[in-house]
Amino acid sequence: MTITTETPIEAPRTASPADVTPDSPAAALVGMFQEVTGELEPLFEAMEWAEEEIEAARQRHQETARGPIWHSFSLMTPTLDRLKNERLYRIHVRELLERVDTGRDTRPATDAEMMIGLLESSLQAPLTSAATCLYLRIFARALPAEFHKxxxxxxxxxxxxxxHGPQADEHEGWLRRQLTQAWRAPEV
Incomplete structure (x- = not known):
């Protein structure tokens, strides 16, 4: 017994790049995907950098179990847009990890956050001599090799x-308090 059909059955057709025209629904989906990917990519990079720094800190401080450094990932959220810069972000994370290891408060601004704050201020108006002293101090502390070079x-x-040191000390205390991140406390 043979069964015949008059119309052949065709496999479903998938969209090809030629089907994606600027005004097609597929183009809208591709655009949305690219936009979301572009927004998330820096976050995934920062997560990778944070994980690398956490692992390095665990080795440096000989943390073998799931201790405070291992649990500190949630503290590493970039707080300022310029912390998307890998170099500044790693400085920021290292300082926070040192604070976690020594039991110090992680909420006050890091050197990287203060450098960014001073940079942003300098784009609005020239820094005072004491603020310049503070910027140089932080630069020397955060990036000693680059500073001396x-x-x-x-x-x-x-x-x-x-x-200008005494006034720079006052500025540093004020800036650390101004840029404090109240949410950035380690889990207990």
């Missing part, structure tokens, strides 16, 4: 500190 040969930070 660039600014360190042209100026003596100790001279700047002798004149």
């Amino acid at each position: 660039t600014a360190g040969t042209a100026l003596e930070l100790a001279s700047y500190e002798s004149v």
